[in-house]
Amino acid sequence: MTxxxxxxxxxxxxxxxxxxxxxxxxxxxxxxxxxxSWLVALRGSMYYLLAGLAxxxxxxxxxxxxxxxxxxxxxxxxxxxxWSLAExxxxxxxxxxxxxxxxVLGAGMLASWSRAVPRLAxxxxxxxxxxxxxxxxxxxxxPIDPLLRAGVRAVADITSAAGPAAGPRGxxxxxxxAATADxxxxxxYGNEPGGARHSALDQITxxxxxxxxxxxxxxxxxxxTSLQVTPLKVDDTLYLCTGGNDVIALDxxxxxxxxxxxxxxxxxxxxxxxxxxxxxxxxxxVTGSCAERIVTNTIDARLIALDATTGRRCAGxxxxxxxxxxxxxxxxxxxxxxxxYYVTSAPTIVRGRIVLGGWxxxxxxxxxxxGVIRAYDAVTGRFAWAFDMGRPDRSTExxxxxxxxxxxxxxxxxxxxxxxxxxxxxxxxNTTGSDYYGAxxxxxxxxxxxxxxxLDVETxxxxxxxxxxxxxxxxxxxxxxxxxxxxxxxxGVRRALIQATKTGEIFVLDxxxxxxxxxxxxxxxxxxxxxxxEHVSPTQPASxxxxxxRGPDLDERAMWGLTPLDQLWCRIEFxxxxxxxxxxxxxxxxxxxxxxxxxxxxxxxxxxxxxxALMIVNASRVANYARLIPRAEADAQGRQPxxxxxxxxxxxxxxxxxxxxxxxxxxxxxxxCQNPPFGTVSAVDLDSGRLVWSRRLGTARDxxxxxxxxxxxxxxxxxxxxxxxxxxxxLVFIGAAQDRYLRAYDTExxxxxxxxxxxxxxxxxxxxxxxxDGRQFVVVAAGGADPRIAARSDHIVAFALPRSxxxxxx
Numbered sequence: 001m002t003x004x005x006x007x008x009x010x011x012x013x014x015x016x017x018x019x020x021x022x023x024x025x026x027x028x029x030x031x032x033x034x035x036x037s038w039l040v041a042l043r044g045s046m047y048y049l050l051a052g053l054a055x056x057x058x059x060x061x062x063x064x065x066x067x068x069x070x071x072x073x074x075x076x077x078x079x080x081x082x083w084s085l086a087e088x089x090x091x092x093x094x095x096x097x098x099x100x101x102x103x104v105l106g107a108g109m110l111a112s113w114s115r116a117v118p119r120l121a122x123x124x125x126x127x128x129x130x131x132x133x134x135x136x137x138x139x140x141x142x143p144i145d146p147l148l149r150a151g152v153r154a155v156a157d158i159t160s161a162a163g164p165a166a167g168p169r170g171x172x173x174x175x176x177x178a179a180t181a182d183x184x185x186x187x188x189y190g191n192e193p194g195g196a197r198h199s200a201l202d203q204i205t206x207x208x209x210x211x212x213x214x215x216x217x218x219x220x221x222x223x224x225t226s227l228q229v230t231p232l233k234v235d236d237t238l239y240l241c242t243g244g245n246d247v248i249a250l251d252x253x254x255x256x257x258x259x260x261x262x263x264x265x266x267x268x269x270x271x272x273x274x275x276x277x278x279x280x281x282x283x284x285x286v287t288g289s290c291a292e293r294i295v296t297n298t299i300d301a302r303l304i305a306l307d308a309t310t311g312r313r314c315a316g317x318x319x320x321x322x323x324x325x326x327x328x329x330x331x332x333x334x335x336x337x338x339x340x341y342y343v344t345s346a347p348t349i350v351r352g353r354i355v356l357g358g359w360x361x362x363x364x365x366x367x368x369x370x371g372v373i374r375a376y377d378a379v380t381g382r383f384a385w386a387f388d389m390g391r392p393d394r395s396t397e398x399x400x401x402x403x404x405x406x407x408x409x410x411x412x413x414x415x416x417x418x419x420x421x422x423x424x425x426x427x428x429x430n431t432t433g434s435d436y437y438g439a440x441x442x443x444x445x446x447x448x449x450x451x452x453x454x455l456d457v458e459t460x461x462x463x464x465x466x467x468x469x470x471x472x473x474x475x476x477x478x479x480x481x482x483x484x485x486x487x488x489x490x491x492g493v494r495r496a497l498i499q500a501t502k503t504g505e506i507f508v509l510d511x512x513x514x515x516x517x518x519x520x521x522x523x524x525x526x527x528x529x530x531x532x533x534e535h536v537s538p539t540q541p542a543s544x545x546x547x548x549x550r551g552p553d554l555d556e557r558a559m560w561g562l563t564p565l566d567q568l569w570c571r572i573e574f575x576x577x578x579x580x581x582x583x584x585x586x587x588x589x590x591x592x593x594x595x596x597x598x599x600x601x602x603x604x605x606x607x608x609x610x611x612x613a614l615m616i617v618n619a620s621r622v623a624n625y626a627r628l629i630p631r632a633e634a635d636a637q638g639r640q641p642x643x644x645x646x647x648x649x650x651x652x653x654x655x656x657x658x659x660x661x662x663x664x665x666x667x668x669x670x671x672x673c674q675n676p677p678f679g680t681v682s683a684v685d686l687d688s689g690r691l692v693w694s695r696r697l698g699t700a701r702d703x704x705x706x707x708x709x710x711x712x713x714x715x716x717x718x719x720x721x722x723x724x725x726x727x728x729x730x731l732v733f734i735g736a737a738q739d740r741y742l743r744a745y746d747t748e749x750x751x752x753x754x755x756x757x758x759x760x761x762x763x764x765x766x767x768x769x770x771x772x773d774g775r776q777f778v779v780v781a782a783g784g785a786d787p788r789i790a791a792r793s794d795h796i797v798a799f800a801l802p803r804s805x806x807x808x809x810x
Contacts, residue, residue: 021108022062028105028565029055035568042575044556047083048568051076070109077102087557093676093716094560101563184770186233189277189346190605191725191767194484195416197607199768202729203776208801209731209744209754215777215800216255217759220248223794225273226763227783228722230346231796232280233769234292234308238779240796241275245298247306253771255798259311263298269339270299271361271642276414276603276764277346279354280308281378290314295354295378297343301325303354303376318381325358325374328386328398332367332406337643341369343412345603348424350417350457352378355424357411362475363435364641366655370403371410373426373453375460385460387426387453389444395460407433409449413603414481418495418511423454423463425484425497425511429477430469434653436586436628436660438471439533446471452482452499454514464514468501470537473530473586475597475662476502480605484511487686500606502599503582504550504619505543506684518545518689526580529587531628531658536585545689549619549682550595553581560675561667562705570673573665577625586660588628594674596624596664604723604736604765608686609747616732616747618681618697620719622672626662634659669705677717681724681734683750693750698737702761721785723765725778735762735780742766742780742799760784760793775800 033052040049054076061069080102088094183200190197204212220227225243231250232239237258238250245263250256267273279295292308303325305317313321325343330336340361348355353375360368375384385395390405398404411426418425430449431441441449450469453462469476480500487496487508497511508518522539530536542548552558559574561567577590584591598620607616629639639659640646651660665673672678682694696717703718704710722736732745740761744754759782766780778799784792 018062022059025055025062025105025108026059029053029057029059031565032568035565035572039568039572039575042572044571044575047080048564048571051080051564073106073109077106088675091675092714097561097563097567101565184233185235186231186767186769187280188232189230189279189348189414190416190481190483193348193350193417193419195414195481195605196483196485196610197605197723197725197765198610198727199725200728201768201770201776202727203770203774204727204731204768204778204801205729206731206746206753211801212744212754212756212778212799213802214756215775215798217798218248218250218255218257218796220246220794220796222246223792225267226785227781227792227794227796228274228276228764229781229783230277230765230767231779231781232278232294233767234280236772237308238769239278239280239294239308240781241278241296242794243273243275243783245275245296245300247278247294247296247304247311249294249308249311250796252769252777253773253775255796261304261306261311261313263296263302263304265298265302266300266338269643270342271339272344272359273299274344275299276344279347279349281349281352281354283379284352290316293317293378295347295349297325297347297356299342299344300338301329301342301358303347303356303381305378305381316380323376323381325356328372328402328404329369330403331365331369334403336369339643340364345412345414348415348417349378350419350424351422353384353457354378355415355417355426355455355457357415357426357428359412360410360429360432361642362432363651363653363660364433365644365652366433366440367406368433370405371408371429371432372404373411373455373460375457387455387460387462389448390442392444392462405444407431407445409445409451409477411453412477413479414605416482416484416497417457418484421495421512422457423511424457425482426453426455427451427478427480427482427499428453430472430475434656435475435651436473436626436662437531437534437653437656437658438473439535440656441471450476450478452478452497452509452514454511466499466507466509466514466516468499468505468507468541469503470540471535473534473536474583474593476600478502479599479603480601481603483606483608485608485610485686487517489517498606498608498615500601500617502595502597502601503540504548504595504600505541506546506549506601506606506615506617507541507543508546508686516543518543520544525583527585528580529578529589529591530585531587533657534585540583546684547689547691549617549680550582550600551619551621554579554592554594554623554674558674560671560673562669562671566667566669566671570665570667573625573673586626586628588630588658590625590627592623592665593626593662594623594665595620596622597662598622598664598719598721602721604721607724607726607732609726609730609732611728612730612747613686614692614726614747615684615686616681616724616726616734617684618679618720618722618724618734618736620679621674621717622678622719623665623674624662625665625673626660628658628660631657631659670707671705677715679717679720679737681732681736681745681750683732683747692748695745695750695752697734698739698741700739702739721763725766725768727768733766733768733778733780735764735766735782737761738785740782742778742782742797756799758782758797759795762797775803 036049084098222242245265305314523542559570698718700712700716718738720736724734764781
C-alpha cells in the first residue's frame with residue numbers, strides 16, 4: 001500500500017479507535033471485577049468477577065494478539081449465554097440485560113474476525129439466538145403466575161386461556177350488593193354502593209370493540225394537579241372534579257360543558273393534589289333547587305354541596321353550601337397545620353348520611369391530626385356522628401378546647417356501603433406519624449389499623465372489623481375500596497365483601513359480621529432485624545383459597561437492570577440488605593420491602609363481573625429499599641416534618657426514635673431492580689378461587705432509563721394506579737399503566753383485543769354509560785402522573801362505536 005498522508009490519517013484513526021476500544025474493555029473489566037469481588041464477598045454470584053477478568057484479559061490481548069482476544073471474548077459470550085439461561089430460562093426481559101450488552105460491546109471484535117471465525121461465529125450465532133429469544137419473549141404476551149403459596153391448590157393450565165363462554169361461568173352467577181337506579185347511568189364511584197365496577201351495558205362487545213373511536217374529549221384546564229377522577233353519570237349529565245377541586249358538569253352525549261364550580265381550594269399546602277370523585281344525592285320527596293345535588297370534598301378540608309342542575313351552592317347545606325372539616329382536627333400540640341388533613345376520595349352517601357375519612361400526611365410526626373371517620377346529614381350538612389378510635393364511647397364532636405384523638409389510623413381510600421344492612425365499609429391505614437415504628441401505638445391503634453371496619457351508618461358504632469396486617473410496620477394501609485357482592489353458597493346466597501390489599505392478599509368476608517367466607521390462615525413471618533424496643537407480629541393473615549398478587553419472593557437471580565453494570569449494582573444492594581420475604585421487619589440496617597408501598601393492589605381495587613363470577617385484579621410489583629434512621633442521625637441530616645422545615649419525602653417520624661428512608665428499589669438508571677413484570681392484570685374465578693388468566697399490564701413504550709421513554713412496544717408490565725371496569729358483554733376496560741393507552745381485554749380469555757393511544761397515562765378508573773339515544777360510551781381521565789413518571793394532561797376522553805354502528809347494535 002502506498003504511504004500517503006490520507007492512508008496515514010486512516011491508520012492513525014484506526015489506531016486511536018483501537019486504543020479507545022481497548023481502554024473501554026479494560027474499564028468495563030475493572031468495574032465488573034471490582035463489583036464482582038464485592039458481590040462474592042457478600043456470598044453472591046461469581047459470574048461478574050470472572051467476566052471482569054475475561055474482559056480485562058481481552059483488553060490486554062487486544063494490542064498483542066487480536067485474534068486471541070476475539071477468541072476469549074467468544075468464550076465469554078458463550079459462557080454468558082449458558083449462565084443466563086441457567087439463571088432465568090427463556091424469559092426475554094430477564095435475558096436482555098444479560099446478553100444484549102455483550103453483543104453490542106463485542107462489535108469491536110469484528111476487526112479480528114478473520115483469525116477467529118469458528119469460535120466467534122459460533123458464539124455470535126448463539127448470542128443472536130439469545131437476542132432472538134429476548135425479542136420474541138418480550139414481544140409475546142405471556143401468562144404470569146401470581147404467587148401460589150403452599151396450601152393453595154395448583155392452577156390448572158393457565159398458559160392456555162379458555163375461549164369465550166356462552167353465558168355465566170361456574171355453577172351460579174353472582175349478584176351485586178345493589179342494583180343501580182338505571183343501568184345506563186353510573187351514579188356511584190364504583191357504579192353501585194358496593195363498588196363492583198360492573199356495568200350491565202352490552203352494546204360494545206368483544207366482536208365490535210375494535211371499532212371504538214374517539215367520541216369527544218374535554219380539557220379541564222387544570223394541568224398542575226393529578227387528574228385521577230372517575231366521573232359520575234346521572235340522566236344526561238356527567239359530573240367530575242379536577243385535582244384542584246373544581247366541579248364540572250358535561251353533556252354526557254357531546255362532552256360540552258354545562259357548568260363549572262370554581263372551588264377556590266388552597267392548593268399550596270397539599271402534597272397530593274387529587275380528587276378521585278364526587279357523590280350524587282337526590283333528596284327524597286323534594287323538587288326544585290338542590291333536590292338533586294353533587295357533594296364534593298376538597299384538599300383544603302371543606303365539604304361542599306352543589307345544585308346538580310346549575311352548579312350553584314346549596315344554601316341550606318352548612319354555611320353557604322359548605323362545611324369545614326377542620327373542627328377538632330388539631331394535632332397533639334393544638335396546632336392546625338395546613339396540608340396535614342384533607343380528603344381525596346369521593347364521599348360515600350348512604351341512608352342520607354355523607355360519610356368520609358381523610359388523608360393524613362404519612363410518617364411525619366407522632367401526634368398528627370386524627371384519622372377520625374365522620375358523617376354529616378346530606379341535606380343540611382349537620383354533623384351526625386364520629387368514629388374516633390380513641391374515644392369509642394363518644395360519637396359527638398369535640399367541645400371547645402378538645403380534639404379528636406391524634407395519630408389514629410385514618411381512612412383515606414374509597415369506602416363502600418350496603419343500604420339494606422345500614423353499613424358503611426371503611427378501609428383503614430396504620431397509625432399516622434409512625435408508619436415504620438410501632439412501639440408508641442395504643443391498644444385501639446393496634447385493633448383497627450390496616451383493617452376494614454364496618455360502621456353502623458345511623459350511629460357510627462363498629463359492627464365488626466377485620467385486620468389485614470397485624471402491627472403494620474410497612475405502611476400497608478388498606479387502599480382498595482371494599483367490594484360488596486353476593487356469592488352463591490350451599491345454603492343460599494352469602495353476602496360477601498371482597499377486600500383487596502397492598503400486600504397482594506385478597507380476603508373474602510361475610511359483610512354482615514366480618515367472618516371469612518374463604519379460609520384465612522395465620523402465616524409465620526420473620527421477626528428478626530427489628531430494633532430492640534419494637535415488637536413484631538410472628539404471623540400475618542393469608543387468604544388460603546385465593547392466589548396472592550404480591551409476586552414471587554425475590555432472590556439475587558431476580559435482580560434486573562438494563563446492562564450487566566446496573567444489574568451488578570442491584571445484586572450488591574440486594575445482598576447488602578435484609579430480605580426474609582414479605583414482612584421483613586424494619587431495622588437500622590437496610591431491608592427490602594416487597595411488595596413496596598405502592599402494593600400489591602392500590603386504590604383502584606378490583607372489579608367483579610357478576611355474570612361470569614370473575615374478579616379482575618390489577619397489581620404492581622415494585623420493591624422499596626428502606627431503613628430506619630436513628631434520631632441523632634436524622635437530626636444531623638436535617639430531616640424535619642413537612643411544614644416544619646422539611647418536606648413530605650423525608651419521612652421524619654418526629655417524636656419517635658427513628659426517621660425512615662424508603663425510596664423505591666431502583667438501579668442507577670432509574671429502572672426497578674427486580675425482573676419484570678412490574679404490573680399485571682388478572683382474572684380469578686370466584687366459584688373456585690382459580691386463577692383463570694394473567695397478563696403483563698402495559699408496555700415499555702413510555703418508560704425507560706432516567707425517565708426517558710424507550711418507545712419499545714413490547715409488553716413489559718408497568719407499575720399501575722387506577723382500576724378496571726367490566727361489562728355484561730364480556731369486556732374489561734383499563735388504563736392504569738404508565739404507557740398512554742386505554743385497553744380492552746376479553747373477560748373470559750384475557751386476550752387484549754383493543755387499545756387506543758391517549759394524551760397521557762390514564763392513572764384513573766374508567767367508567768361506562770349510555771346516552772339517552774342508547775349510545776354506549778367508555779370514559780377515562782387521561783391525566784398522567786408525577787412528571788418524573790409520565791407527562792401530565794387535563795383530558796377527559798370518551799370512546800364509542802360509530803353512530804351508525806351503535807344504532808344498529810342498540
